[in-house]
Amino acid sequence: MPGSPLVSRRLWISVLIVPPLAFVALFVVYPIISAFAYAFFHWNGLARGEFVGFANFYKVLFTQPYADWTVNAFLHNVWVFFALMVLQNGLGFLLAYCLWRELPGAAFHRISVFLPVVLSTIIVGFLWKLFLHPLFGVVNISFRGLGLGGLAQPWLGQESTALWSLIIANAWHMVGFPTLVFLAGMQRIPGEILDAVRMETESEWTKITKIVWPLVAPSATVVFTLLFVGSFNWFEIPYVMVGLEGSPHGATDVLGLYFYRTAFGNMSGSGQDFGAGSALAVLIFVFIALVAGVITFKLRAREIQI
Amino acid sequence: MSAASQSYYDRRGMLATLGKDGLIQIILILNTVVMLAPIVIMLFAAFKTNAQIFQSPFGLPDFSNFANITKIWSQTNFLRYLLNSVIVTGASIVVILTLGTMAAYAVGRYKFRGSSFVLMFFLAGLTLPLKLAIIPLFILMRDLGILNTQLSLIVIYVAMGLPTTVFIMTGFIATLPNELEDAARMDGASEPRIMWSIMLPLVRPAMVIAGIQNVVPIWNDFFFPLIFIQKDNLKTLPQGLTTFMGEYTTDWGVLFAGLLLSSAPVIIVYIILSRQFINGMTAGAVK
Numbered sequence: 315m316p317g318s319p320l321v322s323r324r325l326w327i328s329v330l331i332v333p334p335l336a337f338v339a340l341f342v343v344y345p346i347i348s349a350f351a352y353a354f355f356h357w358n359g360l361a362r363g364e365f366v367g368f369a370n371f372y373k374v375l376f377t378q379p380y381a382d383w384t385v386n387a388f389l390h391n392v393w394v395f396f397a398l399m400v401l402q403n404g405l406g407f408l409l410a411y412c413l414w415r416e417l418p419g420a421a422f423h424r425i426s427v428f429l430p431v432v433l434s435t436i437i438v439g440f441l442w443k444l445f446l447h448p449l450f451g452v453v454n455i456s457f458r459g460l461g462l463g464g465l466a467q468p469w470l471g472q473e474s475t476a477l478w479s480l481i482i483a484n485a486w487h488m489v490g491f492p493t494l495v496f497l498a499g500m501q502r503i504p505g506e507i508l509d510a511v512r513m514e515t516e517s518e519w520t521k522i523t524k525i526v527w528p529l530v531a532p533s534a535t536v537v538f539t540l541l542f543v544g545s546f547n548w549f550e551i552p553y554v555m556v557g558l559e560g561s562p563h564g565a566t567d568v569l570g571l572y573f574y575r576t577a578f579g580n581m582s583g584s585g586q587d588f589g590a591g592s593a594l595a596v597l598i599f600v601f602i603a604l605v606a607g608v609i610t611f612k613l614r615a616r617e618i619q620i
Numbered sequence: 621m622s623a624a625s626q627s628y629y630d631r632r633g634m635l636a637t638l639g640k641d642g643l644i645q646i647i648l649i650l651n652t653v654v655m656l657a658p659i660v661i662m663l664f665a666a667f668k669t670n671a672q673i674f675q676s677p678f679g680l681p682d683f684s685n686f687a688n689i690t691k692i693w694s695q696t697n698f699l700r701y702l703l704n705s706v707i708v709t710g711a712s713i714v715v716i717l718t719l720g721t722m723a724a725y726a727v728g729r730y731k732f733r734g735s736s737f738v739l740m741f742f743l744a745g746l747t748l749p750l751k752l753a754i755i756p757l758f759i760l761m762r763d764l765g766i767l768n769t770q771l772s773l774i775v776i777y778v779a780m781g782l783p784t785t786v787f788i789m790t791g792f793i794a795t796l797p798n799e800l801e802d803a804a805r806m807d808g809a810s811e812p813r814i815m816w817s818i819m820l821p822l823v824r825p826a827m828v829i830a831g832i833q834n835v836v837p838i839w840n841d842f843f844f845p846l847i848f849i850q851k852d853n854l855k856t857l858p859q860g861l862t863t864f865m866g867e868y869t870t871d872w873g874v875l876f877a878g879l880l881l882s883s884a885p886v887i888i889v890y891i892i893l894s895r896q897f898i899n900g901m902t903a904g905a906v907k
Contacts, residue, residue, distance in 0.1 A: 327732055337779065338779065342782075343741075352756060423652050428898055429659065429890065430658075432897060433840070433883050433887075434857075436859075440861065456677075491905075494898055550842050
């Protein structure tokens with residue numbers, strides 16, 4: 315190598331650091347900055363037109379029919395987040411607590427709860443779409459077989475059950491993730507603390523609420539934040555199970571589908587609008603970043619260092 | 621452990637403990653049934669005819685009936701999709717691990733001005749959902765002339781995977797001991813030589829974790845192919861699955877066989893390497 319050791323060392327560090335840095339700059343940072351910039355322009359198909367200020371934001375937030383669509387989709391995302399908070403994270407905590415006891419078979423249960431997590435969302439979506447088919451799906455066949463034919467419904471075809479069906483499919487798919495993150499958190503609780511608790515109280519409930527829950531706070535921070543980001547990015551499950559329009563009648567429309575339709579057009583290929591789409595992306599992005607930041611900050615504050 | 625559980629049993633009394641453990645077992649067994657039943661039903665249905673699926677969805681099939689699977693093999697582009705997924709995922713992982721290790725090694729092993737800035741730069745991508753930058757990415761790929769090629773997917777997956785990889789690898793590399801490195805330096809070994817022959821062999825466990833963490837989301841991704849790839853011959857498995865599910869809507873045995881074949885590679889590898897999968901996929905969330 316030429317020059318002094320110091321120069322060659324600098325050169326070597328540059329050789330290591332520049333390619334990855336350039337890559338992230340071009341394919342992460344630049345697109346994200348552009349996403350903000352694009353929202354302020356008018357777009358003719360793929361061609362950028364003139365600067366229009368906040369017109370695209372005004373369009374998606376305050377003019378009809380966009381305003382109604384935006385609110386409708388947003389509220390569904392909020393609903394999905396809270397439902398999954400209970401079904402996915404709540405159940406995950408319970409299952410983690412059960413697995414933590416290391417009873418016989420725990421290793422097998424741990425592997426099986428995580429199995430759906432490794433499957434593609436597309437496979438999970440199609441699988442549940444077939445299971446929920448009104449005539450031939452295994453869910454309705456089972457209800458009829460048990461003499462509960464009255465409970466058999468067109469799950470994905472009616473407004474009252476469609477969104478719930480998607481939420482349950484998602485919970486089945488992902489419940490293993492919070493389970494194992496919580497389990498790892500519980501396994502880090504020192505044995506002395508647990509022994510001390512057993513001397514003090516008989517109540518399992520006190521043990522969970524006063525000891526385990528506060529001590530797995532770091533796991534909760536991560537799991538809650540990831541669920542929040544995931545809920546407001548929700549796309550694949552609804553896309554596969556109910557289609558781009560969020561059928562029936564927008565009952566399952568969420569921001570991910572709505573953004574896709576606005577930016578790239580619907581199934582008939584009409585209505586492509588990169589301006590309005592970019593404005594939506596920026597709004598969703600800022601919302602996610604702000605709330606995820608607040609969630610992380612608030613939850614970090616209650617974490618206890620063991 | 622045994623001493624702790626001993627005193628525990630003393631205090632609680634056998635009966636109460638057994639009751640509680642029984643309840644826990646029931647919860648776990650019920651949950652496992654719910655987790656596995658859909659996969660078992662899919663496996664069975666892949667070997668059934670339509671009539672068998674509708675009449676006895678839970679019944680054991682005739683496992684020698686390969687009609688559905690043969691149909692997929694011979695009448696669809698399944699093998700092509702599978703090969704595409706292998707190519708795209710494999711190439712992405714190689715590039716992610718190469719670039720990720722380079723950056724992590726520089727930040728984790730050397731003190732230099734701006735190193736914390738460099739780390740922050742990578743970590744910024746950790747929480748940002750790249751999906752929302754899909755419009756600029758689409759235009760960027762078009763301008764680079766790689767829309768509708770596998771390169772567009774590889775590039776985006778590397779961008780997606782680098783932040784977590786740098787995060788995991790830097791943490792690991794920074795904790796490696798200095799002695800070996802210093803000894804080699806005293807012997808006059810060059811920095812690249814030290815990295816390649818001495819440090820990299822030690823980094824392998826972290827590479828496995830980072831590799832697994834990336835391989836599952838990339839293998840399963842649907843969103844980016846949906847936007848970037850139109851040609852049927854370039855489609856990846858999840859994307860090809862949507863095409864194929866649209867064509868065989870009435871032939872349920874074939875639909876289930878398609879789902880089974882698409883999920884089989886991941887399920888088999890997961891069963892063999894479940895511990896590594898679980899560690900890898902929760903690595904970012906568990907410290």
